[in-house]
Amino acid sequence: MRERFLTGYNDFVLPFMIGMVFILTYCIIALIRIIGQLPKEDRRRFFISLITPKTLAKNIKDIFCDCLLHVKIWKRNKLLGYMHSSIAFGWFMLIVVGHIEVLLYTPHRAKLFYYPIFFRYFVAETETTMKGAVLFFLMDFFLLVVLSGIALAIIKRIRSKIFGMRRTTNPSFLDLVGLYSLWSIFPLRLLAEGFTADISGGSFLTKSLNYVFTSFLSDHANMLPSWWAYSCALGIFFCVLPFTRYMHIPSEILLIPLRNAGIKIRHARKGLAKAQVYSCPSCGLCIDACPMSVQKGNIKDTTVYLNRQIRRGNEVRIEEISDKCLLCGKCTAICPVGVEGDKLRIAQRSVRKYGLSPDYSSIDTASLAIDSRGKILYYAGCMTALTPSIRKAMESLLKKAGVEYELMDKDGGICCGRPMWMAGRFDQAKQMVEKNTGIIRNSGADTLLLSCPICYRIFKERYSLEGIRIVHHTEFIDSLISEGRLKIKRDPRKYVYHDPCELGRGSGIYEQPRNVLLRAGTLVEAAKNRKESICCGGSVGSLSLSFDKRKALTENALNNLTAASPDVIVTACPLCLSTFSRYADRKVEDIAETIDRNTSN
Amino acid sequence: MTMENIFGFSISPSSTVNLDNVDLTLFNRLHELEPDAWKCMSCGSCTATCPAGNFSGMSLRKVLHALQRGKEKDAVKMLRCCMLCGKCSMVCPRGINTRHLILSICKLYKED
Ligand code: SF4
Ligand code: SF4
Ligand code: SF4
Numbered sequence A: 001m002r003e004r005f006l007t008g009y010n011d012f013v014l015p016f017m018i019g020m021v022f023i024l025t026y027c028i029i030a031l032i033r034i035i036g037q038l039p040k041e042d043r044r045r046f047f048i049s050l051i052t053p054k055t056l057a058k059n060i061k062d063i064f065c066d067c068l069l070h071v072k073i074w075k076r077n078k079l080l081g082y083m084h085s086s087i088a089f090g091w092f093m094l095i096v097v098g099h100i101e102v103l104l105y106t107p108h109r110a111k112l113f114y115y116p117i118f119f120r121y122f123v124a125e126t127e128t129t130m131k132g133a134v135l136f137f138l139m140d141f142f143l144l145v146v147l148s149g150i151a152l153a154i155i156k157r158i159r160s161k162i163f164g165m166r167r168t169t170n171p172s173f174l175d176l177v178g179l180y181s182l183w184s185i186f187p188l189r190l191l192a193e194g195f196t197a198d199i200s201g202g203s204f205l206t207k208s209l210n211y212v213f214t215s216f217l218s219d220h221a222n223m224l225p226s227w228w229a230y231s232c233a234l235g236i237f238f239c240v241l242p243f244t245r246y247m248h249i250p251s252e253i254l255l256i257p258l259r260n261a262g263i264k265i266r267h268a269r270k271g272l273a274k275a276q277v278y279s280c281p282s283c284g285l286c287i288d289a290c291p292m293s294v295q296k297g298n299i300k301d302t303t304v305y306l307n308r309q310i311r312r313g314n315e316v317r318i319e320e321i322s323d324k325c326l327l328c329g330k331c332t333a334i335c336p337v338g339v340e341g342d343k344l345r346i347a348q349r350s351v352r353k354y355g356l357s358p359d360y361s362s363i364d365t366a367s368l369a370i371d372s373r374g375k376i377l378y379y380a381g382c383m384t385a386l387t388p389s390i391r392k393a394m395e396s397l398l399k400k401a402g403v404e405y406e407l408m409d410k411d412g413g414i415c416c417g418r419p420m421w422m423a424g425r426f427d428q429a430k431q432m433v434e435k436n437t438g439i440i441r442n443s444g445a446d447t448l449l450l451s452c453p454i455c456y457r458i459f460k461e462r463y464s465l466e467g468i469r470i471v472h473h474t475e476f477i478d479s480l481i482s483e484g485r486l487k488i489k490r491d492p493r494k495y496v497y498h499d500p501c502e503l504g505r506g507s508g509i510y511e512q513p514r515n516v517l518l519r520a521g522t523l524v525e526a527a528k529n530r531k532e533s534i535c536c537g538g539s540v541g542s543l544s545l546s547f548d549k550r551k552a553l554t555e556n557a558l559n560n561l562t563a564a565s566p567d568v569i570v571t572a573c574p575l576c577l578s579t580f581s582r583y584a585d586r587k588v589e590d591i592a593e594t595i596d597r598n599t600s601n
Numbered sequence B: 001m002t003m004e005n006i007f008g009f010s011i012s013p014s015s016t017v018n019l020d021n022v023d024l025t026l027f028n029r030l031h032e033l034e035p036d037a038w039k040c041m042s043c044g045s046c047t048a049t050c051p052a053g054n055f056s057g058m059s060l061r062k063v064l065h066a067l068q069r070g071k072e073k074d075a076v077k078m079l080r081c082c083m084l085c086g087k088c089s090m091v092c093p094r095g096i097n098t099r100h101l102i103l104s105i106c107k108l109y110k111e112d
């Protein structure tokens, strides 16, 4: 290899350089701002995690798997996965091999930013070597990989169904500019390198193209315009990047270490929330996943649109979108980059101003005091008060198993605080948490049994009840059966289990209820289950969805559950039970009722 | 000797509300935000299920009544213990989104 130009420079590198300098400056400023916005202790945590070998290794692994290989998308749909990783990984490899070429052949140019990008223009091949052939082959190979990804992306724009997606987002104007410039970068590169291949050398792709070109365009004057076009496409892409969804590329690289450092959303718009919002590539997976999207009118209230409106600062829409959501957490569970749609919304709700703030300091907990030393304290929850069959069945089971217990909220108690927490009124929720903690601690119980997953989640997440076992009745029944304290007999019925959002996605309890039901009868699965189960539609998470607007959601969830035509729908949440019972065409019951019926001792 | 000692009961203060003197601007604002504010038929289902009733006499039925009649102080006092648990919304036969209604009241009205 020898250099063709003494200066190692041509004006066509300017568009690329301008774009590159702009995007680098922009990202560095954004990075400093986001880290500056973190609360002090979070910032410390973040820096410490960066030098801890374990998190460091995890960061590198996650960045490699998520940003370059897109492993999570592969798991969802192979074609979609290939499309993403071919573009990201292929491009990455082009950059890496490009740098290797420069380091090998023109090491004195290594400090020039643009040199590896436009290497082929600046050099001429003097002799063919094995080493060169391998590098050339690699460059052409990865270019082909990227081009195949781009071709898929173009097909996807036209027909998204092939990729297992029913709905995608409408790109904004700048998104389109970004999209078209990204699409054109690689064909233009192929063109430019094709024109130059007889001078600089090339491999199967560029060389062959060169033969084709020379057969009718033998003039080297075509070379420069194509290099200009390539550089312009890069420049435009970098310049519009911060204002398009492609900002997700640099943002995700920041989001991954933030997440691995264990940082939580503390502010509606700053710090982690901001990193999440900008990491969203508008892939649209959360549209199909969202239970609200069965109604067309709700599509614009899914998480991808929340992110978009937060970027635009459209306060009216942010409020609407935040209030409508059921907080079922499904978008969070399936999001390939880790945007927490539910938590983001709670954070938006938490900044509202209220003239009236409930205050529970006047509530005298002495009247609610209970003595349950050596016994189990059973807090059925207020929702269970509306579905007394659950409590009855549970009490019957406790008696059959010979478990001694006390009821904590026989005549009504203080709410667990989770519905208030979901409304973003943390101070009020914390007051309830404190009151209940006092009652539980003073009772002397060593186990707290719950029937409502809504309660269960906040008891697990926000109460400090060290030394007290907190169990949901699904877990408790499972352990009673495996300890042999409940004798269970099978019946010929076919059961399907509905994973309540707060118990499954919210608290990670999937197996215990299934273990239990397997012994009671035949267990079939819903079309979408476990992590992807569909919210019943009754969730207290939504503030603005009115009663009549929820019907379609419930019916959709029921259709999902009855895919394998079960006889009975079993759930483990009082709210799901009453919501499903309203519209179901077959029996709906709580798991406690099922087991109570199937045990005799 | 006063009258009450003879008959054993007294005259309670008048609870007449003169709707002409009541300032309903705030309630009308609430009604704009929450068209359901006039939908309540005072059935009392919400009150019967309300866990806050034990503590502050909370009754959404009464709160709406009080607001419609300009007796904001009474309403505010009852609302103090609402825990936003949402049971009332599940039992309301008129399908009122009570939690949203309560939050809107909390936004518009002030403690005084
Ligand atoms: S929030 Fe997640 S799932 Fe939704 S569009 Fe963004 S990246 Fe995709
Ligand atoms: S939390 Fe559930 S309801 Fe809310 S946006 Fe996500 S998927 Fe939709
Ligand atoms: S989560 Fe629901 S059922 Fe449980 S205590 Fe709170 S309001 Fe009641």
Ligand code: SF4
Binding pocket: B046, B049, B050, B051, B052, B053, B058, B060, B081, B082, B083, B084, B085, B086, B087, B088, B089, B098, B099
């Ligand atoms: S939301 Fe408030 S008013 Fe309604 S039942 Fe619960 S505590 Fe009572």
Ligand code: SF4
Binding pocket: B039, B040, B041, B042, B043, B044, B045, B046, B047, B060, B061, B088, B091, B092, B093, B094, B095, B096, B098
């Ligand atoms: S349940 Fe509904 S209709 Fe009945 S009093 Fe309460 S708010 Fe009014």
